[in-house]
Amino acid sequence: MIKPEIRLDEMKREEVVEHLKQTVRPEEGVIPAFLLGDPTVYKLEHEKVFMKTWVFLGHESEVPNNGDYLTRDLAGYSVIIARANDGVLRSFYNMCTHRGMKLCRADKGNKSQFTCPYHGFNFKNTGELIGVPLQKNIYGGQLDFDKLALHEVTIDTYKGLIFGTWNDNPEPLKEFLGDFTWYLDMVVGRAEMEVLGPPQKFVVHSHWKIGADNFVSDSYHTMVTHGSIVQLGMVPNATYSKKGYQVHTKNGHGGNIGMPNPDFAFLEELIPEYKKNLSPEQFDVMSNVKNIIGTIFPNLSCLVSHTSVKGQLISNTTLRLWKPIAHDKMEVITWFLVEKDAPEEWKKRSRESYILTFSPSGIFEQDDTEVFTDITATATGVVPYAKNFNYNYTMGMHRTPVTDFPGPGVVYDDKFSEAGSRNYYRYWLDMMGR
Ligand SMILES: [Fe+2]
Incomplete structure (x- = not known):
């Protein structure tokens, strides 16, 4: 093992890669803090990940x-x-x-x-x-x-x-997305979708991987970070966000499917279109979802969420890119999508639902980005690296995937697990080592 007294920026590239292979241990749930704050790692991942992937x-x-x-x-x-x-x-x-x-x-x-x-x-x-x-x-x-x-x-x-x-x-795009398309279809392929308005852009003093990782597996944080929504009565209880499934597929993609939902959060009048675009299994799952939160490696996340507006459940669908700007700064770009054939009133309400929850003015976005900023601060500098400070990613390691879920990939039967993040970092490490 390369001694941590040698700074990363003084190592040769191969030595940095070797150090990563020895210290990043997703199988054991060990992820070093310096991955989220070190400029040398940031520079190398630009070359090894962003210049190689889709x-x-x-x-x-x-x-x-x-x-x-x-x-x-x-x-x-x-x-x-x-x-x-x-x-x-x-x-x-x-x-x-x-x-x-x-x-x-x-x-x-x-x-x-x-x-x-x-x-x-x-x-x-x-x-x-x-x-x-x-x-x-x-x-x-x-x-x-x-x-x-x-x-x-x-x-x-x-x-x-x-x-x-x-x-x-490159690996053909469809193959790169792999089995995750089964889930992605419910988000962007259930109907003809259109982006409404220009994408929103905002800069956050956060390392980019924190956002990607949050969306790939972390529903656990919702009960604390977003605890105010329970107090406000927007969701019934603190463990509401545990129910559902966590899935991951090859190439680091993964997400959480919040289920069940007694109500239908999409457009009743578009059910024939949904059925035309999805398999019966996909439609059954979609009919029953509260939310879908996922990340396509390396930095695209997707979200289907919903709120109750004037007694009617309205879903909103967004894509978000965690665009790296520096080791401690990213631009978040969000696209709001809606069914092209939805009535104008639904489009308006769905957009309001998104603006209330995510986007710069949304309650969830503000909760999250405050956490992302502080994690970046504790990961940055000499100390996290020199002292070998690691994160604990062991949640759910004792569990066995379910086999009766209709969708592909490795699936667990509730959302509180870090399996998706371990899968994400496994692929990240694989790319960094090539
Ligand atoms: Fe969050």
Whole structure:
């Protein structure tokens, strides 16, 4: 074992990896605190995780029409996502191929061409270079337009979710998502879904993995962190959040399914559409859920939650990205999704339900981010690493998965377990060691 008196930033990369292999022990429920506060680990995981895996970029309903485009962040690099006039969605590195200027500075819009603000090079939204000011005169007609096409970025979609990757040889997206799609379908594939409004963005002084880990398995915190909702009578009792199932699948994905629910939290009139898009088993589970909380490795989380608005149960569906900015800072980006064919009144109420609970003004979001900030503070600096301070992730290690749940993966019959987090860190460590 490398002695902890050698600082991580003084080690060679292979030594850092070796130190991680020796100190991160998910099978034993041992996760070192420095993983959430150390700049060297942060830098290495950018290279080993974010540059290799699929990263969520947005939803297809954000670019429904030909000419629509978005600019988004793929592992720290700006990319353009554009639907060209042929209806095909493509992505490009947001850089003019002439001299490197950021080609598009808007968040979103609609146009068929992008013109570089530096020298005016003009690109079609298919990536082709089509115009260069004075080119016949100043390049003598010799400029190779084909070679100057925009750099295309690999993207793929699953049920409207757009992911991108810098990996030249990635595992196909569908395979990467694996069995977790069975659960994800209930969140984003139960009906045609649309994003309402632009995503909300807010910066939190928190390490990014805390959010991902919270959503992959931690329903245990709700009875304390969110204890005020019990006092307010919004949920019946403190162990309300224990009931249901915890599931994890390969590649670190996982989540919690809150069940049962005596009421139907979705739209009665869309039941035929739900049944068309889901298997009978998926529909049965969905009909009975209170909430679905999950994380797709590494940093996309999803949430179906509900509140009772004027006596009617209204679900709300959101996606959230824990975008790393620094070892102790992240940007949280949240997308609100709703059934496209829902009545306007339902859409409005569902959005209100989301704003009351999550989003920057939501009671749960504020409870959580305060905790995330303080965990980051205790993980940061020399002490947690030098003193070998570890977290305890042993909850539920004594339990055996159930075999009678209709969905795939490793499933436990209540939500209070850290099995999903152990699975998440197992895959994280696997990627860091490659
Ligand atoms: Fe929470």
